[in-house]
Amino acid sequence: MKLSHIDKLESESIHIIREVASEFVNPVMLYSIGKDSSVMLHLAQKAFYPSKIPFKLMHIDTTWKFKEMINFRDDIAKKYNLDLLVHINQEGVLNNINPISSGSKVHTDVMKTQSLIQALDKYKFDAAFGGARRDEEKSRAKERIFSFRDKKNRWDPKNQKPELWNLFNTKIDQGESVRVFPLSNWTEIDIWQYIYQENIPLVPLYFSKIRPIIRRNDMMIMVDDDRLKIKENEKIEQKKVRFRTLGCYPLTAAVESDASTVEEIIIELLESKYSERQGRLIDNDQIGSMEKKKQEGYF
Amino acid sequence: MDIETFFQNQNSKKQLRILTCGSVDDGKSTLIGRLLFDSKNIYSDQLSQIKIESEKYGTQGKQIDLALLIDGLQAEREQGITIDVAYRYFETEKCKFIIADTPGHEEYTRNMVTGASSSDVGIILVDATKGILDQTKRHTFILSLLGIENIIVAVNKMDLINYDEKKFKDIIASFKNFAGEFNFNLQKFIPISALVGDNVFQKNTNISWYNEKSLIDELEGISLNEPLEEEIFSLPVQFVNRLSSDFRGYSGTITSGKIKINNEVHVFSSKEKIKIIKILTPKGESEFAVKGQAVTLTFDKEVDISRGDLLCSVKNHNYFLSDQFASHIIWMNKEQMIPERNYIFKFINFQTIGKITDLVHKININSFEKIASKFLNLNEIGYAKVALNKNTIFNTYKNNKKLGSFVIIDQFNNQTVGAGVIEHELRRASNISWHQMSINKNLRSSINGQKPCVLWFTGLSGSGKSTIANIIEQKLHKIGKHTYLLDGDNVRHGLNKDLGFTDVDRVENIRRISEVSRLMVDAGLITIVSFISPFKSERKMARELVESEEFIEIYVDTPIEECEKRDPKGLYKKARSGKLKNFTGIDSNYEIPSSPEIILETKIKSAEELADEVILYLKQYNKI
Ligand SMILES: Nc1nc2c(ncn2[C@@H]2O[C@H](COP(=O)(O)OP(=O)(O)OP(=O)(O)O)[C@@H](O)[C@H]2O)c(=O)[nH]1
Ligand SMILES: [Mg+2]
Numbered sequence: 001m002k003l004s005h006i007d008k009l010e011s012e013s014i015h016i017i018r019e020v021a022s023e024f025v026n027p028v029m030l031y032s033i034g035k036d037s038s039v040m041l042h043l044a045q046k047a048f049y050p051s052k053i054p055f056k057l058m059h060i061d062t063t064w065k066f067k068e069m070i071n072f073r074d075d076i077a078k079k080y081n082l083d084l085l086v087h088i089n090q091e092g093v094l095n096n097i098n099p100i101s102s103g104s105k106v107h108t109d110v111m112k113t114q115s116l117i118q119a120l121d122k123y124k125f126d127a128a129f130g131g132a133r134r135d136e137e138k139s140r141a142k143e144r145i146f147s148f149r150d151k152k153n154r155w156d157p158k159n160q161k162p163e164l165w166n167l168f169n170t171k172i173d174q175g176e177s178v179r180v181f182p183l184s185n186w187t188e189i190d191i192w193q194y195i196y197q198e199n200i201p202l203v204p205l206y207f208s209k210i211r212p213i214i215r216r217n218d219m220m221i222m223v224d225d226d227r228l229k230i231k232e233n234e235k236i237e238q239k240k241v242r243f244r245t246l247g248c249y250p251l252t253a254a255v256e257s258d259a260s261t262v263e264e265i266i267i268e269l270l271e272s273k274y275s276e277r278q279g280r281l282i283d284n285d286q287i288g289s290m291e292k293k294k295q296e297g298y299f
Numbered sequence: 300m301d302i303e304t305f306f307q308n309q310n311s312k313k314q315l316r317i318l319t320c321g322s323v324d325d326g327k328s329t330l331i332g333r334l335l336f337d338s339k340n341i342y343s344d345q346l347s348q349i350k351i352e353s354e355k356y357g358t359q360g361k362q363i364d365l366a367l368l369i370d371g372l373q374a375e376r377e378q379g380i381t382i383d384v385a386y387r388y389f390e391t392e393k394c395k396f397i398i399a400d401t402p403g404h405e406e407y408t409r410n411m412v413t414g415a416s417s418s419d420v421g422i423i424l425v426d427a428t429k430g431i432l433d434q435t436k437r438h439t440f441i442l443s444l445l446g447i448e449n450i451i452v453a454v455n456k457m458d459l460i461n462y463d464e465k466k467f468k469d470i471i472a473s474f475k476n477f478a479g480e481f482n483f484n485l486q487k488f489i490p491i492s493a494l495v496g497d498n499v500f501q502k503n504t505n506i507s508w509y510n511e512k513s514l515i516d517e518l519e520g521i522s523l524n525e526p527l528e529e530e531i532f533s534l535p536v537q538f539v540n541r542l543s544s545d546f547r548g549y550s551g552t553i554t555s556g557k558i559k560i561n562n563e564v565h566v567f568s569s570k571e572k573i574k575i576i577k578i579l580t581p582k583g584e585s586e587f588a589v590k591g592q593a594v595t596l597t598f599d600k601e602v603d604i605s606r607g608d609l610l611c612s613v614k615n616h617n618y619f620l621s622d623q624f625a626s627h628i629i630w631m632n633k634e635q636m637i638p639e640r641n642y643i644f645k646f647i648n649f650q651t652i653g654k655i656t657d658l659v660h661k662i663n664i665n666s667f668e669k670i671a672s673k674f675l676n677l678n679e680i681g682y683a684k685v686a687l688n689k690n691t692i693f694n695t696y697k698n699n700k701k702l703g704s705f706v707i708i709d710q711f712n713n714q715t716v717g718a719g720v721i722e723h724e725l726r727r728a729s730n731i732s733w734h735q736m737s738i739n740k741n742l743r744s745s746i747n748g749q750k751p752c753v754l755w756f757t758g759l760s761g762s763g764k765s766t767i768a769n770i771i772e773q774k775l776h777k778i779g780k781h782t783y784l785l786d787g788d789n790v791r792h793g794l795n796k797d798l799g800f801t802d803v804d805r806v807e808n809i810r811r812i813s814e815v816s817r818l819m820v821d822a823g824l825i826t827i828v829s830f831i832s833p834f835k836s837e838r839k840m841a842r843e844l845v846e847s848e849e850f851i852e853i854y855v856d857t858p859i860e861e862c863e864k865r866d867p868k869g870l871y872k873k874a875r876s877g878k879l880k881n882f883t884g885i886d887s888n889y890e891i892p893s894s895p896e897i898i899l900e901t902k903i904k905s906a907e908e909l910a911d912e913v914i915l916y917l918k919q920y921n922k923i
Pocket of ligand 1 (some may be wrong): 456
């Protein structure tokens with residue numbers, strides 16, 4: 001029997017997940033509800049089958065996620081009997097930090113990065129799984145699978161520990177932590193192929209449907225609730241759209257698409273000329289912005 | 300397109316992990332950028348971003364700089380170099396590639412090693428305008444050390460030398476000249492231009508004299524060794540799944556061979572045999588599983604198995620359970636490697652404290668010569684003996700990469716400071732039983748009422764070692780004891796006449812003498828060894844070959860000024876005038892023993908008196 005490319009990636013990821021469960025005292029899996037998180041969760045379930053996943057899952061809720069994402073999250077948690085924590089940066093809420101008037105940069109920083117750091121500190125997690133892939137963005141392509149964070153949760157890209165074979169350095173001091181990326185070597189197409197083969201449930205937003213959108217900064221933004229104030233020169237259109245990545249709805253661009261099944265998405269992807277991160281406003285702030293965010297503690 | 304056919308195609312593609320390496324600016328990142336570009340694995344938004352950046356940081360004027368696609372860190376783009384390894388993904392009709400772009404800078408060798416460790420194929424770039432450089436050699440050596448069997452030497456920037464065939468051939472010749480002994484399975488040479496794209500995907504009329512395959516065709520044609528039918532099964536236990544009360548399974552990734560249900564396997568540490576009842580693979584419950592799969596197994600019996608243990612075939616396995624081995628080590632930290640210092644040694648499913656007891660030699664990356672050294676500095680490679688605090692299950696790297704490799708972690712700052720590949724196990728006694736001789740050393744030596752031992756004299760040249768050793772031998776002979784004196788002359792002229800005075804030869808010299816003295820002790824003799832033996836590590840090696848009470852280290856303590864005054868052979872004078880290099884005490888270090896059994900101070904007492912002190916010691920310790 002010969003293992004396919006996907007089989008190899010699958011076993012590699014399971015190995016990584018088990019390694020964390022063996023070597024760390026208090027790991028957590030960051031669950032962002034997106035497709036990569038869904039695959040990661042699926043792999044974690046396989047890693048420990050028939051037992052339950054021996055660590056908690058955590059969602060950093062910015063309060064601006066699509067409604068469908070939150071519903072999906074709660075359904076999945078119930079269906080699989082997951083140990084799910086939801087953390088919201090209450091300080092940010094009190095200060096009315098939001099993606100529209102505070103701007104994407106401040107909002108992401110306070111409600112995502114700082115919120116995550118708050119939660120990691122609060123629960124004293126020593127390892128946190130993230131669903132990031134190296135093919136997403138060029139600074140991610142540089143990151144180790146076990147990526148060290150100092151006491152202030154910072155990443156030092158110029159001083160990463162060598163990572164040979166699949167021998168992972170799991171030694172850390174009190175207060176330090178490690179971010180672990182089991183999907184490092186998966187590409188977007190691998191993820192979709194796996195979702196198809198394994199029949200992994202996804203938030204419906206990935207699939208094309210008629211949705212209310214407005215056009216803003218050359219992007220199509222979905223009107224998910226009435227917090228998105230429609231400006232005078234804008235009008236709500238009903239468009240057949242879907243999302244390639246999911247985040248805070250005012251910051252996530254929809255793409256016009258007819259793809260309403262996983263098969264159709266894959267075919268669309270193969271013909272696409274644009275990368276998935278294009279749909280994210282936060283990456284476009286400046287050259288090297290992802291690297292900066294990661295240094296500050298962003299996933 | 301039909302989706303099922305698409306998946307079938309995808310699933311039949313082979314996965315290849317490759318890396319690019321070579322010296323600074325040879326064009327590694329540019330080549331990967333080119334591969335991504337020509338295989339149409341770059342999206343147009345990425346391309347337009349690169350165009351903007353090329354104007355800002357690019358090295359190719361207004362043209363797009365493909366290296367910027369890969370050099371993802373801000374510092375890399377600003378400096379125009381690669382600092383850390385980047386992983387990129389692209390595919391062709393036949394292959395899925397995971398490609399590691401590694402830095403050429405010597406300072407970042409550890410990142411090159413990181414990229415190389417998991418690769419199947421190495422592309423070594425050579426800048427056609429510069430030829431083979433030190434880093435080319437270093438990287439080639441590292442690839443061979445890490446057991447990478449397939450290499451492609453891509454002679455790049457052919458556009459800058461007018462596609463000159465002769466220059467290309469010259470580079471091939473000098474590459475073969477130094478890499479001849481590395482034994483790569485596959486070794487190909489391709490003239491390319493990463494910048495223009497010649498011979499990367501497409502063959503080009505610019506290089507009409509080159510009739511072989513383009514780089515991508517060559518890569519696609521590489522076939523990796525599939526596991527042999529009879530390969531030994533092994534699975535290092537990674538995780539014990541006892542999370543629910545009614546289930547007990549053992550999880551890990553199969554590192555060699557395959558298994559079926561009802562197979563018997565061995566629990567390596569306890570030697571117990573157990574039968575496989577269930578195999579849970581990522582695809583669900585299965586009749587069998589193969590190398591590379593992450594599985595969970597259940598067995599017919601409840602036995603004690605924990606993380607760190609190994610499950611393997613009952614027959615013919617070739618694993619070791621030992622606390623010592625010899626290995627090549629690459630040092631990756633600014634703080635140098637110090638023998639005898641405790642470090643954490645991390646193996647695939649186990650970690651323990653251990654130390655490097657002896658650095659046998661280090662390797663000169665230019666000439667590949669073995670040189671004596673006590674330390675390894677950043678990016679240096681050496682051959683060393685390792686002793687662990689606990690017995691560990693391992694194999695040689697050659698037999699099983701997963702079970703024959705380890706990393707070294709600093710206990711105090713948690714840095715990954717080194718990595719090693721195991722060459723062979725030491726203390727074979729635990730595995731191979733020596734042929735038991737019916738006459739042993741106790742019987743041999745009891746005849747004349749002596750206990751065999753080594754009197755190991757160490758001290759500066761001219762300190763008086765041989766003089767004292769000689770008197771002792773005479774005194775012992777007089778009272779009917781069997782002795783043998785190993786001295787420079789009788790060894791150098793016979794056994795070691797092939798050895799000179801380079802550092803490597805010195806280490807080998809002492810090694811042979813140590814082995815000979817061990818045999819002589821075994822023969823029941825009081826063995827007197829008289830050599831400068833300046834390094835602690837060599838003396839320690841000699842000490843460890845015999846029983847601890849059999850080794851008597853005698854430090855002949857004469858201040859260097861005194862030795863120099865005596866200068867019986869006129870050697871100090873020569874050394875001072877520079878005619879003699881590496882002379883101990885002058886331009887080569889003498890390490891004073893920290894706890895010798897006996898210290899003889901020649902400034903205070905005569906040789907005769909000192910010899911008596913040693914005889915007295917032998918009596919006190921019941922040696923004679
Ligand atoms: N003329 C010419 N220039 C090239 C070619 N390949 C690369 N270069 C140039 O050589 C310079 C170095 O290229 P890089 O790809 O950054 O080199 P590298 O080997 O990745 O360098 P490090 O990673 O820092 O060791 C850049 O200016 C490239 O544009 C080539 O085939 N022809
Ligand atoms: Mg480079």
